[in-house]
Amino acid sequence: MTIATHLDPKYISRGELALSGLKDLAPSLSFATFLTEDGFSVVSIAGAALDSNRFASMASSTQALADAVARELKLGDNEFVIVAAEQGHVVQVRVEGHPLILAALFTDKETIGKSLAAARRTARRLNVFLSAYTGPIDLPE
Amino acid sequence: MSEHVILFVGPMGAGKTTAIRALSEIEVVSTEAANSDRDASDKPTTTVALDYGEINVNAAEKVRLYGVPGQKRFDFMWSILAERAEGALLLVNADAENPVETAIEYVKEFYALYERGGIVIGLTRADLVPESLIEEYANALADEMPDVLIPVFTADARSNADMTVLLMTLVANVELKQAVMASRALSSGRAR
Ligand SMILES: Nc1nc2c(ncn2[C@@H]2O[C@H](COP(=O)(O)OP(=O)(O)O)[C@@H](O)[C@H]2O)c(=O)[nH]1
Ligand SMILES: [Mg+2]
Numbered sequence: 001m002t003i004a005t006h007l008d009p010k011y012i013s014r015g016e017l018a019l020s021g022l023k024d025l026a027p028s029l030s031f032a033t034f035l036t037e038d039g040f041s042v043v044s045i046a047g048a049a050l051d052s053n054r055f056a057s058m059a060s061s062t063q064a065l066a067d068a069v070a071r072e073l074k075l076g077d078n079e080f081v082i083v084a085a086e087q088g089h090v091v092q093v094r095v096e097g098h099p100l101i102l103a104a105l106f107t108d109k110e111t112i113g114k115s116l117a118a119a120r121r122t123a124r125r126l127n128v129f130l131s132a133y134t135g136p137i138d139l140p141e
Numbered sequence: 142m143s144e145h146v147i148l149f150v151g152p153m154g155a156g157k158t159t160a161i162r163a164l165s166e167i168e169v170v171s172t173e174a175a176n177s178d179r180d181a182s183d184k185p186t187t188t189v190a191l192d193y194g195e196i197n198v199n200a201a202e203k204v205r206l207y208g209v210p211g212q213k214r215f216d217f218m219w220s221i222l223a224e225r226a227e228g229a230l231l232l233v234n235a236d237a238e239n240p241v242e243t244a245i246e247y248v249k250e251f252y253a254l255y256e257r258g259g260i261v262i263g264l265t266r267a268d269l270v271p272e273s274l275i276e277e278y279a280n281a282l283a284d285e286m287p288d289v290l291i292p293v294f295t296a297d298a299r300s301n302a303d304m305t306v307l308l309m310t311l312v313a314n315v316e317l318k319q320a321v322m323a324s325r326a327l328s329s330g331r332a333r
Contacts, residue, residue: 005177037174038187039214057214061190064172068190072170099175 005099006040010133015043015100018126022104025118030088032104034095034126035059042100050105059103063092080120084112091119095126102126145204145312148226149192150219150251152243153211154182155232156265156298158192161208163301164308165194181212190218196308204312223251228258228315230307231291232298234266235274241281248291255289259314263296263307 005011015034023029023046031047039060044052062081070078081092088107093116095102102123106115149157162169172190176182192208207222209215223229229251233244244262254260262282267275279293292310296303 002179004179036177038177038189039174039212040177053214054217057189058217060174061172061210061215061218064174064190068170068172099177 004040005036006042008042010130010135011098011100012043013135014126014129014133016045017129018122019043019045021125022118022122025121026104026106026110026115028088028107028110028115029118030105030107031055032102032122033059034100034102037063037099037101047105055103055105059090059092059101062090063094063101063103066092080116082112082116089115091115093119093123095123097127098130100126143202145202145228145315146226147204147206147308147311147315148222148229148251148254149206149208149232150229150247151211151232152234152237152247153178153187154184154237155211155234156263157208157211157232158188160230160232160263160265160298160304161192161194161206163299164196164206164304166197167195169194178212187212189215191222198309198312204308206308219250223254226254226257227319228311229254229260230311231260231262232265232296233262235264235278235295236266236269240264241278241285244278244282245285248286248289255291258318259311260291261307261311261314262291262293263298263304264293265296265298267295268297 019032022032031050033044033052033056034042035056039057041052041056066081067078083090088105089112090105092101092103102119104119149161151157170193172188173186174189176184176187188208188210194206196204198204209219209222231247233240237243248260264275264278275295282293294307296307
C-alpha cells in the first residue's frame with residue numbers, strides 16, 4: 001500500500017522544518033503551505049485565519065494554469081508563479097524532485113524579490129532535508 | 142459566426158477530460174496534475190484548473206468546451222467557469238458509489254445553467270456495471286426531479302460519436318431555450 005503524499009510523515013515532518021525557517025527569511029510572511037500538485041495541503045504555518053485547504057486548491061489551479069501558459073507559448077519549464085495584489089503577494093515554487101509546491105503569502109511590506117528568494121530557498125531546503133531523510137518510513141521497498 | 146460555451150461537469154473520473162479530448166478539433170489545453178488521491182479515482186492524473194477544447198459544428202457555429210475539476214475542493218473553478226457557460230454536460234460514471242445521488246447533487250449545483258440553457262446527462266463507464274442498473278438510474282432521476290427535463294444517455298467518454306450526440310442534444314436545447322426567451326422578450330416588449 002502506498003501512502004497518500006499529503007499524509008506521508010516524511011513530507012509532513014521535513015516540510016514543517018523547512019517552513020520554520022521561512023519566517024526568518026521574510027518577516028512579512030503571513031501564510032505558507034507545501035501542497036501536492038493536485039491541491040492537498042501537506043503542512044502549513046502561520047495564518048490561522050486562512051483556510052489552508054482552500055488556499056492549497058487555489059494554488060494548485062494557479063500553478064497548473066501558469067504551467068499551461070508556459071507550455072502553450074513554448075517557453076520551457078515554468079519556474080515560479082507570482083500573484084501581486086495591492087495588499088500583498090503570493091509566491092509559488094515547485095520542490096525539485098518531489099510532487100510538491102510551496103505557496104506563500106506575504107504582505108506588501110516585503111519586496112517581491114525578497115519573498116521570491118526566500119521561497120526558493122525554502123523549497124531547496126525541503127529538497128535537501130528529504131534527501132537526508134532516513135526515517136522509519138524510508139525503508140527500501 | 143455564432144458561438145456556444147458548454148461546461149463539462151461531474152465527479153472525478155467520470156470522463157470530462159477524456160470527452161473533451163475526444164471531441165475537440167484543436168489541441169486541448171489541459172491542466173492535469175499527478176493524482177495523489179487514488180482512493181477517490183484510480184487514475185494517474187487529475188484536472189486541477191480546467192480543460193479547454195473547440196469544435197466547429199458547421200461553418201457558422203463554434204462550440205467552446207470547458208471542463209472543470211471534479212473535486213469539490215476546486216469549486217471556485219466551478220463558479221468561474223459556470224459564469225461564461227450556456228449549458229452543462231453532466232457526466233457521471235455508472236461505476237461510482239451512488240451515481241444517481243451524485244447526478245442529482247451536480248444538477249442542483251449547476252441549476253443556474255439548467256435555467257440558462259440546459260443540462261444533458263451522460264452516464265459513462267456503463268460497460269463496467271450490469272446493464273439493468275442503468276434504467277434504474279434514469280428512473281430514479283425522473284422520480285427525484287419530476288419538473289426538471291434532463292435527457293439521460295449512456296455514453297462512452299472515449300467515443301467521439303457518443304459525445305457528439307450528447308453535445309448536439311445540449312446545443313439544440315440551448316438554442317431552443319434562447320429562441321423561446323428571445324420571443325418572450327419580444328412579445329413582452331410589444332405588449333408595453
Ligand atoms: N471502460 C470505460 N472507460 C471509460 C468510459 N468513459 C471514460 N472512461 C475512462 O474513464 C477515465 C476517465 O478519466 P478522466 O477523463 O480523467 O475523468 P475526469 O476526472 O472526469 O476528467 C479515463 O481513463 C477514460 O478512459 C467508458 O464508457 N467505459
Ligand atoms: Mg479531468
